[in-house]
Every structure is written in C-alpha cells, then in structure tokens.
Amino acid sequence: xxxxxxxxxxxxxxxxxxxxxxxxxxxxxxxxxxxxxxxxxxxxxxxxxxxxxxxxxxxxxxxxxxxxxxxxxxxxxxxxxxxxxxxxxxxxxxxxxxxxxxxxxxxxxxxxxxxxxxxxxxxxxxxxxxxxxxxxxxxxxxxxxxxxxxxxxxxxxxxxxxxxxxxxxxxxxxxxxxxxxxxxxxxxxxxxxxxxxxxxxxxxxxxxxxxxxxxxxxxxxxxxxxxxxxxxxxxxxxxxxxxxxxxxxxxxxxxxxxxxxxxxxxxxxxxxxxxxxxxxxxxxxxxxxxxxxxxxxxxxxxxxxxxxxxxxxxxxxxxxxxxxxxxxxxxxxxxxxxxxxxxxxxxxxxxxxxxxxxxxxxxxxxxxxxxxxxxxxxxxxxxxxxxxxxxxxxxxxxxxxxxxxxxxxxxxxxxxxxxxxxxxxxxxxxxxxxxxxxxxxxxxxxxxxxxxxxxxxxxxxxxxxxxxxxxxxxxxxxxxxxxxxxxxxxxxxxxxxxxxxxxxxxxxxxxxxxxxxxxxxxxxxxxxxxxxxxxxxxxxxxxxxxxxxxxxxxxxxxxxxxxxxxxxxxxxxxxxxxxx
Amino acid sequence: xxxxxxxxxxxxxxxxxxxxxxxxxxxxxxxxxxxxxxxxxxxxxxxxxxxxxxxxxxxxxxxxxxxxxxxxxxxxxxxxxxxxxxxxxxxxxxxxxxxxxxxxxxxxxxxxxxxxxxxxxxxxxxxxxxxxxxxxxxxxxxxxxxxxxxxxxxxxxxxxxxxxxxxxxxxxxxxxxxxxxxxxxxxxxxxxxxxxxxxxxxxxxxxxxxxxxxxxxxxxxxxxxxxxxxxxxxxxxxxxxxxxxxxxxxxxxxxxxxxxxxxxxxxxxxxxxxxxxxxxxx
Numbered sequence: 001x002x003x004x005x006x007x008x009x010x011x012x013x014x015x016x017x018x019x020x021x022x023x024x025x026x027x028x029x030x031x032x033x034x035x036x037x038x039x040x041x042x043x044x045x046x047x048x049x050x051x052x053x054x055x056x057x058x059x060x061x062x063x064x065x066x067x068x069x070x071x072x073x074x075x076x077x078x079x080x081x082x083x084x085x086x087x088x089x090x091x092x093x094x095x096x097x098x099x100x101x102x103x104x105x106x107x108x109x110x111x112x113x114x115x116x117x118x119x120x121x122x123x124x125x126x127x128x129x130x131x132x133x134x135x136x137x138x139x140x141x142x143x144x145x146x147x148x149x150x151x152x153x154x155x156x157x158x159x160x161x162x163x164x165x166x167x168x169x170x171x172x173x174x175x176x177x178x179x180x181x182x183x184x185x186x187x188x189x190x191x192x193x194x195x196x197x198x199x200x201x202x203x204x205x206x207x208x209x210x211x212x213x214x215x216x217x218x219x220x221x222x223x224x225x226x227x228x229x230x231x232x233x234x235x236x237x238x239x240x241x242x243x244x245x246x247x248x249x250x251x252x253x254x255x256x257x258x259x260x261x262x263x264x265x266x267x268x269x270x271x272x273x274x275x276x277x278x279x280x281x282x283x284x285x286x287x288x289x290x291x292x293x294x295x296x297x298x299x300x301x302x303x304x305x306x307x308x309x310x311x312x313x314x315x316x317x318x319x320x321x322x323x324x325x326x327x328x329x330x331x332x333x334x335x336x337x338x339x340x341x342x343x344x345x346x347x348x349x350x351x352x353x354x355x356x357x358x359x360x361x362x363x364x365x366x367x368x369x370x371x372x373x374x375x376x377x378x379x380x381x382x383x384x385x386x387x388x389x390x391x392x393x394x395x396x397x398x399x400x401x402x403x404x405x406x407x408x409x410x411x412x413x414x415x416x417x418x419x420x421x422x423x424x425x426x427x428x429x430x431x432x433x434x435x436x437x438x439x440x441x442x443x444x445x446x447x448x449x450x451x452x453x454x455x456x457x458x459x460x461x462x463x464x465x466x467x468x469x470x471x472x473x474x475x476x477x478x479x480x481x482x483x484x485x486x487x488x489x490x491x492x493x494x495x496x497x498x499x500x501x502x503x504x505x506x507x508x509x510x511x512x513x514x515x516x517x518x519x520x521x522x523x524x525x526x527x528x529x530x531x532x533x534x535x536x537x538x539x540x541x542x543x544x545x546x547x548x549x550x551x552x553x554x555x556x557x558x559x560x561x562x563x564x565x566x567x568x569x570x571x572x573x574x575x576x577x578x579x580x
Numbered sequence: 581x582x583x584x585x586x587x588x589x590x591x592x593x594x595x596x597x598x599x600x601x602x603x604x605x606x607x608x609x610x611x612x613x614x615x616x617x618x619x620x621x622x623x624x625x626x627x628x629x630x631x632x633x634x635x636x637x638x639x640x641x642x643x644x645x646x647x648x649x650x651x652x653x654x655x656x657x658x659x660x661x662x663x664x665x666x667x668x669x670x671x672x673x674x675x676x677x678x679x680x681x682x683x684x685x686x687x688x689x690x691x692x693x694x695x696x697x698x699x700x701x702x703x704x705x706x707x708x709x710x711x712x713x714x715x716x717x718x719x720x721x722x723x724x725x726x727x728x729x730x731x732x733x734x735x736x737x738x739x740x741x742x743x744x745x746x747x748x749x750x751x752x753x754x755x756x757x758x759x760x761x762x763x764x765x766x767x768x769x770x771x772x773x774x775x776x777x778x779x780x781x782x783x784x785x786x787x788x789x790x791x792x793x794x795x796x797x798x799x800x801x802x803x804x805x806x807x808x809x810x811x812x813x814x815x816x817x818x819x820x821x822x823x824x825x826x827x828x829x830x831x832x833x834x835x836x837x838x839x840x841x842x843x844x845x846x847x848x849x850x851x852x853x854x855x856x857x858x859x860x861x862x
Contacts, residue, residue, distance in 0.1 A: 016813035020806050022648060098813070124644030125814060176647035 012084035017099030017125035032056035034296035047110030108143035132184035139199035144281020157271035164248035208270030210239035229318035336486035350402035373464030388420035428476035442506030609852035620646030658837030672762030681713030688719035697796030783832035
C-alpha cells in the first residue's frame with residue numbers, strides 16, 4: 001500500500017483515522033523497565049498480544065520471541081511505517097495504524113497491554129473520548145481468559161503536585177482535547193478496579209507506579225502498601241524521584257514521595273497505577289507459575305547494562321527481601337563491576353544516611369553529624385588496608401547506606417570497584433556528593449552560607465576524623481567522573497535538573513541572608529574605617545602642629561638677639577597659643 | 581484579510597445573516613474556511629492565516645486536526661451553507677416525489693492545480709449507475725473547457741456550472757451557493773468521485789449520496805491530505821453507489837457544523853463588523 005508516496009510494508013494496516021504527519025517517537029519511553037519485567041512475569045507465554053499505543057522498545061524483541069502474534073496499535077503513520085520496517089514479515093508483528101474505535105480484530109487478543117495509559121492512543125479524527133469510553137473500546141479486545149495490563153495516570157499524583165507548570169496547562173500540539181477535565185478518569189486503585197469490573201474484568205493485582213507515569217522505575221503492590229508495617233526507607237528511596245529533567249517543579253518530588261510513604265498515602269498519591277486483570281473464561285495458554293510480585297524496582301542513576309529490575313518480596317514478618325534476579329552473573333565496565341549475588345538477601349532497615357545527616361544539619365546538631373560521619377569513616381576504615389579501600393565500600397555513599405541508630409548498612413552491596421582508592425579520596429568523593437546535594441537543595445546547615453561544596457566537604461571530612469590534603473578533592477572529582485562514566489550516568493552536579501520553586505525561594509532567602517551579612521560586614525568595616533580616619537586626622541593635626549610650631553620658633557629664634565633667653569620663652573609660648 | 585473569505589458569496593451570505601448590506605460586505609477580521617476539506621479547513625500552506633486572527637472553521641474535527649498540526653485560534657461557526665439554509669428554508673424546494681435525477685460533481689481542480697483523470701470512463705460509470713437523468717455540474721474552469729464539457733454533453737447529460745468563486749469587489753460568485761441550493765433541492769441524488777462540499781450540501785437537503793468512480797488525481801496533490809484513500813478509510817460508509825441516507829445526513833450535519841451555528845450578534849462581534857457598520861453608516 002502506498003500512502004503519501006511512501007510504501008507501507010505488508011505488516012502495516014491502516015484502519016482509518018491515522019495521523020499522517022504526526023510522530024510519537026520523540027517521546028518514545030525506550031527501555032520497558034519494571035513494566036516490561038511485570039509483563040514478562042505475569043504473561044510468560046502471552047499468546048496473541050495487542051500493544052495499545054507506542055510500545056516500549058525494550059519489550060518488543062521479547063514479545064515477538066514469546067507471543068504467538070504481536071499487534072501494535074499506533075495513531076502515527078510515520079511511526080507505524082518505521083515499526084513495520086523494523087519488524088518485517090515473518091516475525092509475527094502487525095502494526096495497526098489509526099483510531100482504536102475503528103480497529104476490528106475478530107476473536108480479540110489473549111493479552112492487551114496499555115502500559116502508557118491512553119494519552120498517546122487517540123487521534124483527532126474521532127470526537128473527544130473520555131477515559132471510560134477509551135477503556136471500554138480497549139477492553140472489548142480482551143478475549144475470554146485473556147489478560148489486560150493497564151496503566152492509569154493519577155491526576156493527583158505526586159508528580160502532578162510537584163509540577164510548577166502542570167502538563168495539562170502546556171497545551172502542546174497533542175492537547176487538542178484539553179487534559180485535566182475528564183471526570184471519568186479513575187481516582188484511585190479502588191475506582192480503577194471498579195472500572196475493570198464494569199467491563200467484565202477481574203483485577204489480579206494493582207500497583208502504585210513511581211516516581212512518574214510513563215516509564216516508572218518502581219511498581220509496589222497497592223495491597224502491600226495499604227497493609228502491614230511501613231515500607232523501609234531503603235525501598236522508598238528506590239521509588240523516589242530525583243529532581244532532574246527540564247520540568248519546573250514546586251517542590252522536590254523525592255521529598256514528597258518520602259512523606260507520602262510515611263503518611264500512608266503512597267498508594268493514593270502514586271503518579272500512576274498499573275493493574276493486571278483477567279477476563280473470565282477459558283484459562284490462558286500458559287498461566288504464570290507464580291503470582292504477580294509484591295514489588296519491582298529498577299536501578300536509578302545508571303544506564304545499561306547496570307540498570308536491573310529487582311523483585312522485592314515482603315515477608316510475613318514485614319521484612320523485605322530481594323527476589324531472584326534474572327541477571328545472576330557478574331559484569332564489569334572499566335574498573336566498575338556488579339555482582340547481584342553479593343547484593344544480600346534482605347533489604348536493611350533504618351533511615352537513609354543522607355536524610356539523617358540533612359536532619360541533623362537542619363537542627364544544627366553538630367554532635368550527631370560528627371557521630372554519623374565518624375561511623376562512616378569507621379565503616380570505610382574497617383575495609384581499608386594500607387590507607388586504601390577497594391571493592392564494595394567505594395559505593396558506600398550516603399544515599400546507599402542506612403543508619404539503624406547504631407550502625408551503618410549498605411543498601412545495595414552488589415557494586416564493586418577494581419582498584420585501590422586512598423581512604424581520604426574515597427571519603428572526599430562520598431562527602432562531596434552529599435555536599436553538592438545539600439547545598440543545591442537549599443537545606444539549612446550550620447556552616448557559613450558562603451561555603452562552597454569543596455569547603456563543606458573538607459569540613460565534613462574533618463568532622464569524620466580525616467583531614468583532606470591538597471589534591472584529594474581533585475582526585476575525588478576524577479573518581480566520581482570515572483564511576484559516572486562507567487555507569488552511563490551523570491555526576492551529582494549534572495544530575496540536578498532545574499531548581500524547584502521551593503529551592504528558588506530558599507536560594508533567594510540564602511542570598512538575602514548573605515547580602516545582610518555582607519552589609520553587616522560593610523557597616524562594621526565602615527565604622528572601623530571612620531574610627532581610623534578620625535585617629536589619623538588627629539595624628540595629622542598633632543604632627544602639623546608640632547611641625548609648624550617648631551618652624552615658627554626656629555624662625556623667631558633666628559631673628560632674636562644672640563644671648564637673649566627670656567624672649568625665647570615668650571616666643572615659644574606665643575607660637576603654641578597661636579597653633580593650638 | 582484574505583480573498584478566500586469572499587469566495588462563493590460566503591461573506592455576502594454572512595453579511596445578510598447579520599443584517600448588513602450584502603453588496604457592501606465589509607472585511608472579515610479573520611479567515612473563513614471556504615470549502616470542506618479533511619485537513620484543518622485550509623490548505624497546507626496557510627502561512628497567510630496570521631496568528632492572532634481567528635480561523636473560522638466548520639467542524640470540531642478540523643479544530644482538533646489543526647491543533648495537532650500546530651494551528652491555534654480556531655473558532656467554530658459552521659459552514660456558510662447552514663446560514664443560507666436558515667435564510668432560505670423554501671427556495672427551490674419541490675415536493676419530494678417531484679425530485680428527479682442525479683446531480684454529479686466530478687472532482688475538480690482549481691486555478692492553480694489541474695485534475696488528471698479520464699472523463700470518458702467517468703461518463704460510462706455515471707450512465708451505468710445513474711441512467712440518463714444526470715446533471716453534471718462542472719467547476720468554472722472545466723466548464724469553460726469546451727473539450728471537457730462536450731464529453732458530458734455528448735453523453736446526453738445536462739451540464740451546468742454554479743459560476744465563478746468571485747471576489748469581494750465584483751458580483752461574481754455572489755449567488756453561487758443559492759444556485760447550488762436550487763439545483764440540489766430539485767435532484768434526488770448527489771454524486772461525485774470524491775467527497776467534497778457539494779456532497780455534504782446535498783445530504784443536508786435530503787439528497788441521496790453516492791461516491792464512486794475514478795477519484796482522479798490532483799496535480800501535485802499535497803501529501804498532508806493523504807489522497808482519496810484516506811477519505812475512504814475515514815468515511816467508508818459514504819463510498820459506493822448506494823449510501824444510507826440517514827447516515828449521510830448525520831455525517832453531513834457534523835461536517836457542516838450545524839451544531840456550531842452562531843447568532844448574528846456574535847458573528848458581528850467576531851468579524852469586527854460592528855465598528856465597520858457604524859463607520860459606514862456615518
């Protein structure tokens with residue numbers, strides 16, 4: 001078929017309502033992450049699959065290898081052509097291009113995946129459809145016994161709350177129907193389950209997706225979040241978002257995420273919910289061997305091949321442990337390596353060291369800061385030989401450690417480093433990362449506000465019992481760069497995105513304080529200067545007096561008759577009276 | 581703002597609807613969609629639609645498509661045709677049993693783009709489907725082409741033309757839509773080889789609709805339109821020699837924007853005609 005002079009491959013079928021000049025590819029989510037892992041676990045042999053909307057690229061090779069057939073529904077004609085050409089005939093992939101309402105596939109599908117919600121599904125050719133209408137159109141494709149994996153975006157999610165400029169106010173070319181007004185969107189996990197039931201589907205498990213919709217990095221089962229003991233901070237840390245990207249934020253979403261977990265609101269305020277549901281009927285071709293996992297969490301701050309999705313299981317006693325990993329062999333890039341077998345079975349309890357030090361700084365509790373930093377130095381020293389450290393402790397950063405009130409424990413011990421790092425340099429690297437984040441986030445701290453990250457780092461090292469030497473910070477920065485480069489990630493400075501609105505206000509307050517201090521210094525210096533000027537003035541007068549008096553006396557004396565002493569006394573007295 | 585605002589007597593119809601003298605029609609402060617299309621209501625090269633002035637479009641799908649293509653400032657008022665119908669409820673109307681034959685609109689080019697296709701083959705298809713009672717309505721360019729006109733006349737068909745598109749400054753095209761209305765109301769069917777304004781106008785006044793035959797090719801047709809194939813995919817129910825009348829009427833109502841008809845006061849405000857009218861009266 002030829003459209004617009006372009007030859008569509010035979011596996012691309014136009015169903016009507018296609019967008020000829022549109023592309024969603026620029027916003028392609030890329031790696032499937034934990035959503036892909038969820039699909040692999042709950043649909044080990046997915047049968048006939050329909051992927052509604054742009055598919056995560058990382059998932060397609062697996063799907064085409066495991067499913068009986070794969071169909072992808074795209075609204076963009078250029079994207080459909082590109083995908084059709086990437087998976088030419090014989091590989092079981094069909095691309096339907098157009099409006100969901102115009103797709104008609106007799107018999108439906110054994111699995112329908114709408115992992116990205118509905119916002120990239122509809123084309124302008126159809127009248128605006130509500131969430132419920134679109135859901136009904138998709139649900140009809142789920143065959144008896146078939147499964148649906150669906151993501152629904154939460155309009156009150158943490159990411160929305162943190163947005164200074166909400167996406168629904170952007171009014172981009174994709175917003176021909178304004179966002180944020182659809183009252184049929186599910187308002188919570190329970191509402192989502194009710195919507196499923198209204199279309200004859202039964203929810204198997206619903207997940208809260210963090211830190212943002214789209215390609216979430218963490219999926220935590222809602223039933224787990226809403227029952228039993230609180231989720232450990234180490235798990236919350238994995239779910240939290242670091243502020244990055246080009247979005248303007250009101251507040252740090254990671255901070256909001258931590259609070260949502262602490263207040264028991266994580267399931268309600270999750271940026272999105274992903275649900276696994278099935279339709280009653282004949283059993284699926286191959287039912288999964290195990291139930292959907294409690295949680296799936298992807299790595300942060302590293303690219304491939306490091307980014308691994310971990311399964312987390314909450315044990316009956318409330319402790320969290322890692323599930324089996326699919327990637328159980330060690331791998332290395334440069335001097336950095338990873339062995340997931342060394343990760344440890346249990347997620348440690350306790351508070352993340354980062355947060356504990358930030359709190360102590362906020363309280364100006366330097367005693368606690370010293371105690372924590374000495375514990376950190378001690379932890380590193382235990383592993384040191386001849387003043388150098390190697391292996392896992394290189395990754396004992398403040399955001400990879402928890403403090404249980406007595407000792408520090410590594411959260412993820414799977415990282416290794418092949419090479420010996422001087423203890424001072426390693427501590428400088430760890431503390432510099434912390435200092436950059438502390439200052440960037442505008443947290444209160446007890447050190448002069450004019451202190452640079454390097455000065456704070458040196459001070460923290462001294463509090464921990466080590467005095468940095470010349471060159472240590474430079475070597476720490478080089479080490480940071482080497483690790484970041486190996487991880488395919490960015491250093492702590494580059495990771496920061498745009499400052500949040502709260503941070504801007506804090507930064508403004510800090511500048512105001514700094515200006516106040518500078519003015520106080522100027523006032524003090526001016527006062528001292530005035531005092532010195534007065535003293536100088538008086539000294540000059542005294543000097544001038546003394547000089548003039550002496551000159552006058554000398555002159556009179558020169559004119560006085562030789563041998564006359566009485567008049568000289570008179571002259572001196574007279575001159576002094578005049579000059580003073 | 582642009583000459584196309586005055587094509588087919590559109591501005592005059594709207595001026596009359598607004599209570600103004602249609603022969604002294606003022607400038608419209610915006611850009612009026614002058615024909616049905618399945619893009620965004622205008623040609624792809626619509627840079628002349630200056631941002632800041634409204635684009636007066638016929639239906640919501642045009643607004644949605646236009647928005648997705650980076651256009652903004654749409655204002656839905658429906659087609660000038662619906663205002664003409666409101667003002668001329670009975671003109672040309674004949675009892676249903678007296679409506680005869682088919683008025684056939686071959687897909688036409690325009691002043692800058694010719695159409696390539698076989699008229700002879702089309703004539704054969706028309707005769708095979710419609711019989712002899714056919715009125716062929718040609719665009720004025722093709723109507724002036726004696727060769728093309730002769731092909732239809734030789735087949736025994738009545739050949740008409742509704743006139744030129746016209747401008748603001750002459751009376752050409754001032755009664756284009758009125759003449760079309762009269763023709764459509766006396767015919768039982770309206771047919772074409774591509775979907776177009778005339779088909780929807782016909783469906784809106786009770787004609788049966790048919791779309792068949794060689795869709796022909798517009799010279800250097802813009803890819804944004806997607807060709808006749810895209811029309812078939814979007815409106816498969818309107819293609820064929822027999823089309824459900826109710827379905828056609830429903831789609832015509834949507835495409836011509838009956839639901840978006842504005843009142844005369846609103847139009848006067850939008851078009852900037854209040855001030856113009858006052859100045860002229862003074």
